[in-house]
Amino acid sequence: MEAKLKMIYWKSEKFWVGKLLEHPEIMTQGETLEELEDNMKDAYALVTMDDVPAEHKVKELIFAV
Numbered sequence: 001m002e003a004k005l006k007m008i009y010w011k012s013e014k015f016w017v018g019k020l021l022e023h024p025e026i027m028t029q030g031e032t033l034e035e036l037e038d039n040m041k042d043a044y045a046l047v048t049m050d051d052v053p054a055e056h057k058v059k060e061l062i063f064a065v
Helices: 035-048
Strands: 009-010 014-019 027-030
Touching: 009 035, 014 035, 027 035
Parallel strands: none
Antiparallel strands: 009 014, 014 027
16 A cells, blocks of 8 residues: 655754654654655554554553553
């Protein structure tokens, strides 16, 4: 499946930093713009669980906040 998403990005002192406009909770960085794009694709796959196999387990966790 393909998704076309827009990334807002900027150069900080050391890294390129970016966020997805459609998913602002997904943010990452890279030493180059190309690395930022690759890292963003990886972060998107992790957050959207695109790489979770069909057979998987689910466990509830309790967090103290």
